[in-house]
Amino acid sequence: MSVLERDPHERVRVLDEDGQVVDGATVPDLSEEEFVEMYRSMRLARHFDQRAVSLQRQGRMGTYPPLSGQEGAQVASAMALGDEDWLVPSYREHGAAYVHGLTLEGTLRYWMGDERGNELRDLRIFPVAVPIASQIPHATGLGMAAQHRGEDDVSICYFGDGATSEGDFHEGLNFAGVYDTPTVFFCNNNQWAISVPREKQTRSETIAQKAVAYGMEGVQVDGMDPLAVYQVATEAVEKARNPEEGQLRPTLVEAVQYRFGAHTTADDPSVYREDEEVEEWKAKDPIPRLERFLRDRGVLDDERVAAITESVEDEVASAIETAEGFERPGPDTMFEHVYAEMPKRLEEQRAYLRRLREEHDDDELLEH
Numbered sequence: 001m002s003v004l005e006r007d008p009h010e011r012v013r014v015l016d017e018d019g020q021v022v023d024g025a026t027v028p029d030l031s032e033e034e035f036v037e038m039y040r041s042m043r044l045a046r047h048f049d050q051r052a053v054s055l056q057r058q059g060r061m062g063t064y065p066p067l068s069g070q071e072g073a074q075v076a077s078a079m080a081l082g083d084e085d086w087l088v089p090s091y092r093e094h095g096a097a098y099v100h101g102l103t104l105e106g107t108l109r110y111w112m113g114d115e116r117g118n119e120l121r122d123l124r125i126f127p128v129a130v131p132i133a134s135q136i137p138h139a140t141g142l143g144m145a146a147q148h149r150g151e152d153d154v155s156i157c158y159f160g161d162g163a164t165s166e167g168d169f170h171e172g173l174n175f176a177g178v179y180d181t182p183t184v185f186f187c188n189n190n191q192w193a194i195s196v197p198r199e200k201q202t203r204s205e206t207i208a209q210k211a212v213a214y215g216m217e218g219v220q221v222d223g224m225d226p227l228a229v230y231q232v233a234t235e236a237v238e239k240a241r242n243p244e245e246g247q248l249r250p251t252l253v254e255a256v257q258y259r260f261g262a263h264t265t266a267d268d269p270s271v272y273r274e275d276e277e278v279e280e281w282k283a284k285d286p287i288p289r290l291e292r293f294l295r296d297r298g299v300l301d302d303e304r305v306a307a308i309t310e311s312v313e314d315e316v317a318s319a320i321e322t323a324e325g326f327e328r329p330g331p332d333t334m335f336e337h338v339y340a341e342m343p344k345r346l347e348e349q350r351a352y353l354r355r356l357r358e359e360h361d362d363d364e365l366l367e368h
């Protein structure tokens with residue numbers, strides 16, 4: 001039976017918190033290289049995250065949304081995509097975007113305030129979406145476009161638990177159900193929407209069960225168990241592309257997890273959540289779990305782990321050097337790189353800013 005065909009209350013798991021395979025679970029059929037790649041990408045995402053927060057604290061980057069704790073959900077779900085498939089992120093998916101081809105310097109560039117980080121021309125990745133849930137109808141539309149063109153690419157759309165309270169979530173999923181779009185809706189339920197806890201977000205017992213209302217399958221997965229996420233995402237992508245008779249293409253996945261850090265570097269989580277809660281979730285950390293599993297299988301040992309640590313540190317350091325080496329963007333660029341053709345209202349705003357800059361100098365403008 002497909003893992004998707006289960007009660008949304010039943011959480012899919014493959015590894016327990018100690019990295020042992022749970023009874024009755026099937027380990028995904030990945031090669032040794034793919035397992036190592038999964039582990040390395042998660043380590044890279046974690047290290048990148050720590051360096052990015054530190055850059056922000058040093059004044060070398062603008063606001064940054066940390067992802068630590070969410071590496072398993074991001075990396076394993078993005079690994080389920082084929083090269084032609086689309087990734088539609090929120091603003092926290094740096095790890096998933098890396099797996100699908102976005103460079104670390106591209107991510108840094110965006111968060112350093114340079115809109116050229118949104119230049120994603122050769123990638124099947126959408127720009128970061130900060131307005132909550134606005135990317136969900138876009139992803140549904142992307143699926144409808146693929147159908148009209150007769151193409152078989154699938155999209156995965158990421159959003160948070162908080163996004164499920166937005167009208168865009170309802171509209172996007174409703175359309176996806178009605179038009180049977182090839183979309184995987186991937187909810188990163190990290191328990192918090194800034195300071196609003198999951199219990200205040202919805203009376204529904206699970207987020208996965210909301211799928212029932214749209215006529216699609218909903219599945220809850222342990223989002224800190226990368227092997228379970230990989231299994232669920234792979235099946236959901238496969239179903240979106242090649243549904244069996246009677247199956248609908250779209251799926252709602254709820255990946256239950258936790259963000260270890262602040263919502264963004266502008267947030268202080270200690271004012272709304274207890275340290276004990278954070279510690280409880282840290283015991284479920286996806287990285288040591290996967291590492292333990294891979295060590296037990298003989299795929300990793302001290303030497304390989306040390307080599308991965310070194311290569312991850314080098315890759316992140318070199319991306320930071322590259323990103324800091326780009327010349328600073330002019331104010332005009334804030335209007336660019338979102339639309340292939342700039343809409344009239346943006347052209348007008350850009351012209352207005354240019355006029356202001358001619359009339360006043362930049363220092364004077366920045367003071368007001």
Ligand SMILES: Cc1ncc(C[n+]2csc(CCOP(=O)(O)OP(=O)(O)O)c2C)c(N)n1
Nearest residue numbers: 092130131132160161162163190192193194
């Ligand atoms: C439409 C809209 N309303 C409010 C905000 C301010 N805001 C930014 S992040 C956020 C919380 C989102 O929580 P969730 O969807 O759970 O995602 P998470 O940040 O936890 O990944 C809010 C309310 C926004 N960006 N867009």
Ligand SMILES: [Mg+2]
Nearest residue numbers: 160161192193
């Ligand atoms: Mg959240």
